[in-house]
Amino acid sequence: MCKKMSKSPSAIIKLRIFAACVIAVLGFCVLIGRLFYIQIIESEEYQRQAAETQLKLTEIAPNRGAIYDSNGNKLALSTTAWTICVAPNNIKSETDKELIISGLSEILGVSESYLREKCERDTLYAAIKARVGKEVVEEVTAFATNNGVSRCIFVEEDVSRKYPYENFAASVIGFVNSDYVGSYGLESYYDDILSGTPGKLISAKDSWGQKMPFEYDELYSSEDGNSIVTTIDEGIQYFVEKHLELAVKEHDVQQRAACIAMDPNTGKILAMATKGDFDPNSYTTLPDSVKEEIGKLPEDEQGAATTQAQYDMWRNKAISDPYEPGSVFKIITLAAALDSNTTTLGDHFSCIGYANVADRKISCWKTYGHGDQTLAQAVQNSCNPAFIQIGMNMGISNFQNYFEAFGLTEKTNIDLPGEAASIYHTKMTEMNLASSAFGQTFKVTPIQLITAVSAAVNGGNLYEPYLVQKVISSDGSVVEEYEPTLVRQVISEQTSKTVREILETVVSDGSGRTAAVPGYKIGGKTGTSEKLDQLTEEGEVEAYVSSFLAVAPAEDPQIVILLLLDEAQMENPFGSVVAAPVVGAMLADILPYMGIEPNYTEAELEAMTGKVKDVSEQLVHDAMTVLRLQGYSVTISGEGSTVVAQSPEAGSQLSAGGTITLYTDESLIPKEIEVPDVAGMSVTEVNNMIIGAGLKLKLIGVSESATDQVAYSQTPAAGEMVMPGTIIEVSFTINSEEPEEGEG
Numbered sequence: 001m002c003k004k005m006s007k008s009p010s011a012i013i014k015l016r017i018f019a020a021c022v023i024a025v026l027g028f029c030v031l032i033g034r035l036f037y038i039q040i041i042e043s044e045e046y047q048r049q050a051a052e053t054q055l056k057l058t059e060i061a062p063n064r065g066a067i068y069d070s071n072g073n074k075l076a077l078s079t080t081a082w083t084i085c086v087a088p089n090n091i092k093s094e095t096d097k098e099l100i101i102s103g104l105s106e107i108l109g110v111s112e113s114y115l116r117e118k119c120e121r122d123t124l125y126a127a128i129k130a131r132v133g134k135e136v137v138e139e140v141t142a143f144a145t146n147n148g149v150s151r152c153i154f155v156e157e158d159v160s161r162k163y164p165y166e167n168f169a170a171s172v173i174g175f176v177n178s179d180y181v182g183s184y185g186l187e188s189y190y191d192d193i194l195s196g197t198p199g200k201l202i203s204a205k206d207s208w209g210q211k212m213p214f215e216y217d218e219l220y221s222s223e224d225g226n227s228i229v230t231t232i233d234e235g236i237q238y239f240v241e242k243h244l245e246l247a248v249k250e251h252d253v254q255q256r257a258a259c260i261a262m263d264p265n266t267g268k269i270l271a272m273a274t275k276g277d278f279d280p281n282s283y284t285t286l287p288d289s290v291k292e293e294i295g296k297l298p299e300d301e302q303g304a305a306t307t308q309a310q311y312d313m314w315r316n317k318a319i320s321d322p323y324e325p326g327s328v329f330k331i332i333t334l335a336a337a338l339d340s341n342t343t344t345l346g347d348h349f350s351c352i353g354y355a356n357v358a359d360r361k362i363s364c365w366k367t368y369g370h371g372d373q374t375l376a377q378a379v380q381n382s383c384n385p386a387f388i389q390i391g392m393n394m395g396i397s398n399f400q401n402y403f404e405a406f407g408l409t410e411k412t413n414i415d416l417p418g419e420a421a422s423i424y425h426t427k428m429t430e431m432n433l434a435s436s437a438f439g440q441t442f443k444v445t446p447i448q449l450i451t452a453v454s455a456a457v458n459g460g461n462l463y464e465p466y467l468v469q470k471v472i473s474s475d476g477s478v479v480e481e482y483e484p485t486l487v488r489q490v491i492s493e494q495t496s497k498t499v500r501e502i503l504e505t506v507v508s509d510g511s512g513r514t515a516a517v518p519g520y521k522i523g524g525k526t527g528t529s530e531k532l533d534q535l536t537e538e539g540e541v542e543a544y545v546s547s548f549l550a551v552a553p554a555e556d557p558q559i560v561i562l563l564l565l566d567e568a569q570m571e572n573p574f575g576s577v578v579a580a581p582v583v584g585a586m587l588a589d590i591l592p593y594m595g596i597e598p599n600y601t602e603a604e605l606e607a608m609t610g611k612v613k614d615v616s617e618q619l620v621h622d623a624m625t626v627l628r629l630q631g632y633s634v635t636i637s638g639e640g641s642t643v644v645a646q647s648p649e650a651g652s653q654l655s656a657g658g659t660i661t662l663y664t665d666e667s668l669i670p671k672e673i674e675v676p677d678v679a680g681m682s683v684t685e686v687n688n689m690i691i692g693a694g695l696k697l698k699l700i701g702v703s704e705s706a707t708d709q710v711a712y713s714q715t716p717a718a719g720e721m722v723m724p725g726t727i728i729e730v731s732f733t734i735n736s737e738e739p740e741e742g743e744g
Contacts, residue, residue: 062196063159063474065225067173067186069234070469074164076173076187076280081131081160084108084140088121090152100152103143104128107136130178131160163280169237171316172272172416172467175280184314186228186467188417193471196225224474231268231469236261239589240271240561243621247565247582248275250619250641255566258317258446261590264454264551264560266484267463269414274317284310319419322443323564326529327382327575328549329439329449333390334379335456335499336402339491342394345498349378349386357388357434365528365574376502380510382526384438391437396428399436405490406452407462408444414465420445439529450549450562457500457523457551457560460491504554511576514625515550515584518608519598520591523554524583526575543567548579552587553596561586581621588628605656607631612660614650618643623662631656640664647723653698654727661725670724677718678711678730686711686730694724700731709734
């Protein structure tokens with residue numbers, strides 16, 4: 001019997017080695033295959049996943065273009081700012097987290113709950129507060145360094161929008177929102193031009209968000225936005241806003257006020273303002289009075305009320321709020337009637353205090369009527385019955401054709417967002433014609449009305465209004481330039497000349513006298529429109545829009561101004577009483593600023609002589625009108641609306657061209673000065689004494705050839721108490737001799 005042979009130990013070892021080699025080769029093949037699959041077949045997918053975890057994309061904000069006025073003043077500009085961020089994944093302890101939350105809450109003024117949510121995110125970084133200034137950055141950096149949490153807090157450079165003039169032209173400029181996108185105004189309308197193109201920086205980062213040791217940066221540069229140059233003239237805008245703001249205070253205007261100044265020969269907007277308004281630097285902040293009223297509402301209504309109040313505050317009343325224009329519209333009726341030859345300068349109109357149309361009685365503002373009037377007198381008197389007759393003579397078809405030709409059935413196409421359309425009679429009745437002829441029962445926007453009136457006075461040409469005249473690049477080169485756009489000729493040049501001549505008589509002899517400016521021919525028209533959609537339950541009118549439109553100079557218009565005060569709180573809300581003095585004050589500042597020289601008539605020069613009139617206790621614009629017609633310039637001291645004192649005092653002798661200060665705040669009234677005694681002093685000594693005391697000097701009887709002259713009398717007398725700036729008249733004689741009786 002045979003025995004089974006067993007394998008030797010060496011054979012077993014060799015077998016095991018072979019098996020291990022086979023397994024190793026197979027494993028290596030699998031590994032090679034897997035690497036081939038990952039690195040070759042699926043390489044793009046894994047590269048994408050690696051990039052997502054290792055590459056950080058940083059957006060580089062472009063510089064937003066500036067907004068300039070027509071003189072090159074920056075109304076809006078971009079400045080460097082920073083965003084404060086935290087790195088949640090770098091926060092390794094509860095102690096550090098609570099320290100960061102409490103510290104940043106105090107520095108940045110944000111809630112701890114907001115910060116806690118940011119710090120507990122599972123992300124590389126979270127933005128906390130954007131567009132903070134350098135001082136805040138320095139404070140945050142010092143906090144992080146001093147507390148050993150620099151790895152958890154960092155800053156990123158950003159840009160911020162600044163409006164250096166604050167609420168100046170706010171409703172025109174608008175603002176950028178928290179996402180740096182233009183909202184409202186020019187910022188919105190020209191956002192694509194101003195915003196530019198963001199850049200990108202792609203960098204390799206480790207899991208801590210730190211830059212990796214090898215280079216992997218790719219930069220795509222940002223492209224700065226272009227800038228826009230507006231037609232707004234900073235000087236004219238300033239004068240408009242100054243007087244508009246004061247008018248709102250004087251008359252406690254309830255539904256805001258608006259004013260537009262336009263170059264009638266091009267359509268350029270020289271100024272546009274709405275009051276009350278807002279500061280674009282803090283565009284969500286409501287006036288304290290509004291916040292107080294909202295605070296009285298139930299808590300669940302306050303959020304919606306706040307949002308609505310902000311929308312109302314931002315809205316540009318000059319383009320977005322249609323209103324019944326009232327008697328200012330009579331300019332359009334006048335132009336249409338003359339151009340259609342349905343009314344002539346020689347026509348007469350009778351007013352007995354009312355007119356009967358169909359089955360209705362329409363009253364004149366003058367209850368006992370104006371009697372017999374020429375066409376010019378009917379315009380001067382702003383007589384409704386006369387204009388009803390003018391409208392009837394024109395007829396429905398003519399009236400509607402001119403209404404459309406003047407652009408009042410369509411938007412003006414001004415380069416601002418939010419322009420509203422007019423509301424008018426498409427199927428007009430005789431009653432509609434009667435009321436429309438004097439500016440009631442339809443609505444237009446202020447921008448539509450001033451555009452139409454500009455056509456009526458500029459020779460008959462209707463231009464599109466516009467606010468931006470050129471686009472410039474960051475290096476100052478002109479990218480695009482905008483020229484005036486002529487829409488059509490509406491009336492003849494001769495008709496336009498006649499309209500201007502009649503409007504000039506409204507200010508010189510009619511209801512617009514308080515808008516007069518000595519040395520200039522001003523054309524104008526008052527307006528007091530009834531808000532017919534706000535009648536009382538008894539059908540009575542209780543709300544009015546007071547307005548005035550001025551054309552200057554009347555013989556060669558360079559500027560047209562439309563002012564409206566919506567619901568001025570006065571017993572007498574007539575535009576002649578409320579609005580005309582305000583426009584007169586604007587023009588007194590604006591016309592010299594524009595370089596238009598005055599040319600005084602003999603009657604104006606005669607009115608300028610005499611003593612300073614007493615204007616104490618008057619509203620500021622009423623006081624300014626009185627003094628302006630005397631040929632004086634006026635400065636205001638104080639924020640009030642009523643004059644409490646004046647300097648020089650009433651009764652003082654002051655030459656035309658002199659300046660009078662009106663005080664509206666008693667705390668600002670300077671202390672009275674005792675008039676020094678200058679008897680027997682020389683001219684030089686008197687001058688030093690009077691001027692040194694804060695008074696003004698008028699010399700009487702001084703001769704250049706005489707060398708030995710002394711003062712012998714003065715008015716006011718020595719020892720009297722007078723206001724600073726009071727004029728002291730000092731009479732002189734020669735050789736210290738008293739003058740004979742009758743001299744001086």
